[in-house]
Amino acid sequence: MSNRAVSYAGPGRVEVIDTPYPEFELKDGPGVNPANVGRKVHHGVILRTIATNICGSDQHMVRGRTTAPEGLVLGHEITGEVVEVGRDVEFVPVGDVVSVPFNIACGRCRNCKEGQTGICLNVNPDRPGSAYGYVDMGGWVGGQAEYVLVPYADWNVLKFPDRDQAMEKILDLTMLSDILPTGFHGAVGAGVTVGSTVYVAGAGPVGLAAATSAQLLGAAVVIVGDLNADRLAQAASFGCETVDVSKGNPADQIEQILGVPEVDCGIDAVGFEARGHGADAATEAPATVLNSLMEITRAGGSLGIPGLYVTGDPGAVDKAAQEGSLSMRFGLGFAKSHTFVTGQCPVMKYHRGLMQAILHDKVSIAKNVNATPIGLEDAPQGYAAFDEGAAQKFVLDPHGLIPR
Numbered sequence: 001m002s003n004r005a006v007s008y009a010g011p012g013r014v015e016v017i018d019t020p021y022p023e024f025e026l027k028d029g030p031g032v033n034p035a036n037v038g039r040k041v042h043h044g045v046i047l048r049t050i051a052t053n054i055c056g057s058d059q060h061m062v063r064g065r066t067t068a069p070e071g072l073v074l075g076h077e078i079t080g081e082v083v084e085v086g087r088d089v090e091f092v093p094v095g096d097v098v099s100v101p102f103n104i105a106c107g108r109c110r111n112c113k114e115g116q117t118g119i120c121l122n123v124n125p126d127r128p129g130s131a132y133g134y135v136d137m138g139g140w141v142g143g144q145a146e147y148v149l150v151p152y153a154d155w156n157v158l159k160f161p162d163r164d165q166a167m168e169k170i171l172d173l174t175m176l177s178d179i180l181p182t183g184f185h186g187a188v189g190a191g192v193t194v195g196s197t198v199y200v201a202g203a204g205p206v207g208l209a210a211a212t213s214a215q216l217l218g219a220a221v222v223i224v225g226d227l228n229a230d231r232l233a234q235a236a237s238f239g240c241e242t243v244d245v246s247k248g249n250p251a252d253q254i255e256q257i258l259g260v261p262e263v264d265c266g267i268d269a270v271g272f273e274a275r276g277h278g279a280d281a282a283t284e285a286p287a288t289v290l291n292s293l294m295e296i297t298r299a300g301g302s303l304g305i306p307g308l309y310v311t312g313d314p315g316a317v318d319k320a321a322q323e324g325s326l327s328m329r330f331g332l333g334f335a336k337s338h339t340f341v342t343g344q345c346p347v348m349k350y351h352r353g354l355m356q357a358i359l360h361d362k363v364s365i366a367k368n369v370n371a372t373p374i375g376l377e378d379a380p381q382g383y384a385a386f387d388e389g390a391a392q393k394f395v396l397d398p399h400g401l402i403p404r
Contacts, residue, residue: 004398005145006379008072011064014383016376019073022046022141022149024086030071032139035125042087045153047080050097050167050401051174051373052143054382054394056204056271057308061135062383065273065315068135075144075396076102076132077177079170082157083147091154097166098157099176099355100150101347104130104140107155118344123151129344136312144379146398158351165359170402171366171373172358174395175209180354180365182306182345183209183269187217189304189341190265194218197263199254199296201289203231203242205369205393206306207269211240212368214265216357223257225250227281230391238368248278251296264301266293271307272316272324284317287326294332302339309342369393373402 001021009015024046026032026039052075061068078100082092092098104124105117111128112120119128124138133142141149150156158176160166166173183206192198198214200207203226214222215238224235225243232242243253251261268289276285277292293303309324316322333340357363365371372392374382382394395402 003145003147004376005073005142006075006376006396008061008068008070008074010070012062014062014074014380016379019145022147024149026139029139029141030069031135033125036139041149041151043089043153044086044149044151045082045089045092045157046084047078047098047100047148047150048083049078049080049143049146049148049398051079051170052145052396052398053077053174053178054379054386054396055178056206057134059383059387060273060308060310063315063387065313066135066310067312067314072133072135073142073145074133075142076134077174077179078132078143078148078150079174079177080148086153089153092157092159097160097163099160099173099351100143100157101351102131102178103344103347104132104138104151105156105348106152115349116346117348118346144376144396146376158355160355167401167403169358171371171395172364173355175365175369175371176351176355176358178347179205179209179369179393180213181347181350182206183211184213184350184354185345186210186267186269186304186306187213187265189302190267191302191339192217192219192265195220196265197221197258198223198265198267199250199263199293200224200267200269201293202226202269202307203228203235204269208235208369209365210267210269210304210306211235212238212363212365215239216363221258223254223263227275228389228391231389234370234391245277246281250277250292254296262296262298264298266297266301266303268293268303268305268307272309272313272321286317286321287328290326291329291332294329294336294338297336297338299336301336302341305340305342306345371395373397373404375400
C-alpha cells in the first residue's frame with residue numbers, strides 16, 4: 001500500500017515523498033536510534049491520517065536549528081481513523097477516530113504511572129521522552145503522512161465519542177494533539193486562575209493557545225507580546241490586549257494597560273529563537289524572553305515555559321547557546337521567588353478535559369489560531385508561509401476529509 005509523507009530535505013526545505021506504509025515493527029531510517037530498530041509494536045494501531053498540523057517545533061528543524069537528519073519524516077500533531085489494529089490492542093477497534101498526544105508514552109514506567117507522559121522512560125533510548133517525527137526522540141516515524149503507526153495504542157490515543165460530531169469540529173479537535181494542551185500547560189504552570197493578569201510572550205499558535213487557555217481559566221486580562229503585527233491582530237481578535245515588543249520593553253506597555261508594569265503570571269511561548277526587544281528586535285538573543293518575564297512577573301509569581309529550548313542548536317549565536325546554555329538572570333528569578341515550569345507538556349493530563357470543552361462549545365481554538373486546512377502536497381508552501389510569519393495554523397489534510 002502506498003504512503004506519502006512530508007520529509008526534512010535540508011535547511012529551509014521540505015519535500016513530499018513516497019515512504020513505506022507502516023508496519024507493526026520499527027524499521028531503520030533517518031533519525032532512528034539503532035536500539036529501536038526491529039522493535040515489535042504489536043501494541044500499536046495504524047491510522048489513516050485525517051489531520052496533521054505544521055508546528056513551530058517542526059520549523060526549528062526545517063530552519064536547520066537542530067541536529068535533525070535529512071530524510072526525517074516530520075509531524076507530531078496527529079488525528080486519524082484506526083484502519084489496522086495490532087495483536088495486543090484490546091480497546092481501540094478499527095473505525096475509531098482518535099487524537100494522538102505528541103508524547104509517545106508506554107504507560108508502564110514510573111513516570112507514565114505518575115502522569116509524566118512527556119518523559120516516558122521506555123520509548124527513547126537517548127533520553128526520557130519521545131515524539132513522532134522529531135530529532136533525538138527515538139526515531140518514531142512522523143505523522144505528516146497519509147498513514148502513521150501509533151504505539152501503545154490502548155494507552156496513547158484519545159477516542160472521540162461520536163464520529164460525525166468529531167468531523168464537524170475537526171479543526172478544533174486536531175489542536176488536542178499538541179498546541180492546545182501545550183498552551184494550557186503553560187497557563188497552568190504560570191498559575192493562571194480567576195482574576196489573574198497574564199503576559200504571553202509570542203503570538204504564534206502556541207502563544208495564541210496559551211492566551212486562549214488563560215481566558216478559559218478565568219484570567220481578568222491576557223496580554224500577548226510579539227514583533228509580528230498580523231499575529232498580534234490575531235490575538236486581539238479574541239479579546240487579548242497586545243504589546244509590540246519592537247517598540248521597546250514590554251513593562252512600559254504593560255503599565256499603560258494595567259496601571260502597573262507587572263503581571264501575576266508569565267508565559268514563554270517563544271523558546272530558543274527569541275529576538276531582542278526595541279532597537280535589538282532584529283538580533284537573536286535566546287534568553288531575552290526568559291529575562292523579560294522575570295522582570296515583569298510579580299514577586300512570588302510563576303513562569304510557564306512551553307516554548308522549546310534545545311540541547312543542540314548548530315545555528316545559535318554563540319558556542320554556549322549551541323548547547324542550550326543561556327545568559328539568564330537567574331539571580332533575579334531567585335530574588336523574586338519565581339517558580340519555573342518547563343519541559344514537554346504531558347498531553348494526557350489535559351486532553352480529555354479540553355476535548356469536552358471543545359465539544360460543548362466552551363472554547364474555539366481553531367478560530368483563535370486561524371486554522372487553515374491545506375493538502376499534504378501543499379506542505380512546502382505551508383512551511384514557507386509559516387516561516388515568513390503568517391498568522392495561520394496550517395492543518396494538513398492528506399485525504400481531503402476536512403470540510404472547507
